[in-house]
Amino acid sequence: MQPLIELRQVSFGYGAEPALESIDLHLHPGQFAALVGPSGAGKTTLLKLVLGGLQPNQGEVYIHGQLLNGQPNPHVGYVPQLETIDWNFPVTVEQVVLMGRIRRAAIWPWPSMAEKRQMRTILEQLEIDHLAQRHIRDLSGGQRQRVFLARALIAEPDLLVLDEPTAGVDMRTAENVLHLLADLNRQGMTVLMTIHDLNAAAAHAPWIVCLNRRIIAQGRPEEVFVEDILNETYRGDMMVIRQDGMLFVQQRPHSHTYHEVVPDPVPGHPIEKVNDGYISASV
Amino acid sequence: MMDIFLHPFEFEFFRNGTIVAVIVGGICGLIGVYIVLRGMSYIGHGLSHAIFGGAVVAFVMSWNFYLGAGLWGFAAAVMINQTVRRTKINADAAIGVITTASFAIGVALISRYRRFTQSFDAALFGNILGVTTQDLWVVAGVALLIIVAIFFVYKQLLFVTFDSEVAQVYGVKTEWIDTLFALILASALIASMQILGVTLIAAALVIPAISARLLTDSFNRMIILSTLIGAVTGFIGMYLSFYIDIASGASIVLLQAGIFGLALIISSLRKHASQRLMHTHL
Numbered sequence: 019m020q021p022l023i024e025l026r027q028v029s030f031g032y033g034a035e036p037a038l039e040s041i042d043l044h045l046h047p048g049q050f051a052a053l054v055g056p057s058g059a060g061k062t063t064l065l066k067l068v069l070g071g072l073q074p075n076q077g078e079v080y081i082h083g084q085l086l087n088g089q090p091n092p093h094v095g096y097v098p099q100l101e102t103i104d105w106n107f108p109v110t111v112e113q114v115v116l117m118g119r120i121r122r123a124a125i126w127p128w129p130s131m132a133e134k135r136q137m138r139t140i141l142e143q144l145e146i147d148h149l150a151q152r153h154i155r156d157l158s159g160g161q162r163q164r165v166f167l168a169r170a171l172i173a174e175p176d177l178l179v180l181d182e183p184t185a186g187v188d189m190r191t192a193e194n195v196l197h198l199l200a201d202l203n204r205q206g207m208t209v210l211m212t213i214h215d216l217n218a219a220a221a222h223a224p225w226i227v228c229l230n231r232r233i234i235a236q237g238r239p240e241e242v243f244v245e246d247i248l249n250e251t252y253r254g255d256m257m258v259i260r261q262d263g264m265l266f267v268q269q270r271p272h273s274h275t276y277h278e279v280v281p282d283p284v285p286g287h288p289i290e291k292v293n294d295g296y297i298s299a300s301v
Numbered sequence: 302m303m304d305i306f307l308h309p310f311e312f313e314f315f316r317n318g319t320i321v322a323v324i325v326g327g328i329c330g331l332i333g334v335y336i337v338l339r340g341m342s343y344i345g346h347g348l349s350h351a352i353f354g355g356a357v358v359a360f361v362m363s364w365n366f367y368l369g370a371g372l373w374g375f376a377a378a379v380m381i382n383q384t385v386r387r388t389k390i391n392a393d394a395a396i397g398v399i400t401t402a403s404f405a406i407g408v409a410l411i412s413r414y415r416r417f418t419q420s421f422d423a424a425l426f427g428n429i430l431g432v433t434t435q436d437l438w439v440v441a442g443v444a445l446l447i448i449v450a451i452f453f454v455y456k457q458l459l460f461v462t463f464d465s466e467v468a469q470v471y472g473v474k475t476e477w478i479d480t481l482f483a484l485i486l487a488s489a490l491i492a493s494m495q496i497l498g499v500t501l502i503a504a505a506l507v508i509p510a511i512s513a514r515l516l517t518d519s520f521n522r523m524i525i526l527s528t529l530i531g532a533v534t535g536f537i538g539m540y541l542s543f544y545i546d547i548a549s550g551a552s553i554v555l556l557q558a559g560i561f562g563l564a565l566i567i568s569s570l571r572k573h574a575s576q577r578l579m580h581t582h583l
Contacts, residue, residue, distance in 0.1 A: 070470070071466070071469060071470055090469060090470055090471070090472045091470075092472060094470070096467060096470045096471070098464070098466075098467050102464070102466075104463070107338060107462075107463055107520075108338075108514065108517065108518050108519055108520045108523050109459075109463060109520050110519065113459070113520060116456075117456075117459070117460045117463070117468075117471070118471065120456055120457065120460055120471050120472060120473055121471060123456055125453050127452060127455035153518045153519075155518075173471065
C-alpha cells in the first residue's frame with residue numbers, strides 16, 4: 019500500500035542549529051500515530067514539514083507519492099495548539115469552522131447553502147451544533163478543541179494533523195478529545211498528533227514515534243515505551259510500570275544529592291553520597 | 302434649523318469636502334477593523350508619515366501627487382511586511398524605522414526647498430478648502446476599488462487576520478494577501494490625506510474600529526459599525542469644522558473620540574449588567 023505521508027531522509031535546521039536529522043517516516047492511510055519527545059525535539063518542526071509550511075534542507079516529503087516540499091499540503095486538516103489562538107477575536111464558531119473551506123470556497127463573502135449544510139453535519143457529528151452562533155471565547159476547553167477539529171474536518175482531509183491537542187485542558191477533557199480522535203480514526207481518518215502526555219499516548223495511540231532530532235524508535239506503545247528507548251528519547255531517567263495490561267510512564271524522581279537539599283540535616287552526622295546521587299546517611 | 306443644515310451646502314468646497322469626508326471616514330473605518338484586529342494600530346500613524354515623505358518627493362520631482370505618494374506609501378508598507386516576515390524585528394519596530402526614515406526624507410526636502418513649506422500644511426492637518434472636484438472623483442474611485450477588493454478577498458482576509466500561519470497551511474496565499482492589504486492601506490491613506498491630514502489619519506483608522514469592537518463580538522457587525530461610525534463622524538465633523546472654524550481632521554477625530562468614550566461606557570454597563578445577571582442566577 020502506498021504511504022499517505024512519506025519522509026525520506028529529511029533534515030531541517032533553523033540557521034546552523036539542526037532541528038531534525040535524517041528522518042525516515044511512513045504514515046499509511048488509516049494509521050493513528052502520536053509523535054512524542056521532549057521540548058525542542060523537533061515535533062512541531064516535523065508537523066510543519068508534513069503541512070508543507072517548511073521546506074527540508076535535505077530529503078523529500080511525499081504525499082500520496084507526490085513530492086510536497088514547501089507547498090501547503092492540500093490533503094491535510096490542521097488543528098493548531100489552542101494556546102496560539104486569540105480567543106478575543108470577534109468570530110463565532112460558525113465563522114471559524116467555515117474557514118476550513120477556504121480552498122474550495124466561492125469568492126463571495128458569504129457561505130453557500132452546501133457549505134452551511136456540510137458545516138451543520140460536522141458540528142452535529144462533534145455534538146457542538148448548538149454552539150454555532152456562540153463567540154469562541156464563550157466555550158469550554160473541550161468545546162474549543164472540537165471547534166478547531168470541525169474546521170479541520172470541513173476541509174475534507176485525508177490526514178488530520180494536531181499539535182498538542184491535550185495541552186492546556188483538564189484530564190477529563192483530554193480523555194474526551196483523544197476518544198474523539200480514536201473514533202474518527204476508526205471511521206477511516208488518518209491521524210498524526212504531537213503529545214506530551216505519554217500515558218495518554220500509550221492509552222489511545224496505536225502507533226508511537228519517539229523523536230529527539232532523529233527518530234529514536236517507532237512502533238506499538240508496548241514495543242516503544244521501554245526504559246532504554248524512553249531514556250534515549252528524553253535523555254532522562256524514565257520508569258515504565260505495567261499493570262493490568264496498562265502502561266504507565268513516569269520520570270524517576272530527580273536524584274539530587276542530599277547536600278543540595280539539606281546542607282546539614284543532623285549536625286555532627288556526615289552525609290554520604292552513594293550510587294550516583296542516591297543517598298545514605300549514618301545517624 | 303433647516304437653514305443651518307442646508308446653508309453650508311451652498312458652498313462647493315463644503316459639498317466636495319463633506320462627500321470626501323464621508324467616503325474617507327467610512328473607508329478608514331472599514332480598513333481599521335483589519336488593522337486593529339491584526340494588532341497593527343501604529344501602522345496608520347507610521348504609514349501616513351511615510352506617505353507625507355512621498356508627497357514631498359513627488360512635488361520635488363514634479364510627479365503626479367497621487368501616483369508618487371501612493372507608490373511611496375505602498376513601497377513602505379511592503380517593506381514593513383517583508384521586514385517582519387523575514388527578520389526577527391517586530392512590526393512596531395519595523396514601522397518605526399521605515400516610516401520615520403521616509404518622513405525624514407520629506408522633512409529634509411522641505412527644509413532644503415523652503416519655498417513650498419506652506420503648501421504642505423493641508424497635508425499635515427487636513428483642509429476642506431483644498432478638496433477639488435478632481436480630488437472627489439479620485440477619492441470615490443479609490444474607495445470603490447477598496448470595497449471591491451475587500452469584497453472578493455473577504456474570507457482570505459478574515460482568515461489571515463485571525464491566524465496568518467494556519468491560513469497559509471490551509472492554502473491561503475498570505476504573502477499575496479498582505480501585499481494587497483498594503484496596497485489597500487496606502488490607497489486609503491492617500492485618499493484621506495487632504496481631508497484628515499497626516500497627523501490625524503491614524504486616529505481615523507483606529508478609533509471607529511475599536512469603538513465598534515467594544516460594542517460587538519461579531520466580525521460582520523464590527524465591519525458595518527466601524528464603517529458607519531467613520532462615515533457619520535465624517536459628515537458631522539464637517540459641520541463642526543464649518544461652524545466652529547477648526548481643521549476638518551481635528552473635528553472628525555474629536556467626534557470619533559467622543560463616540561469611543563460612549564462605546565466604552567456602554568460596554569462597561571453591559572459587562573456590569575451581565576455580571577449582575579450571572580450573580581442573580583447563582
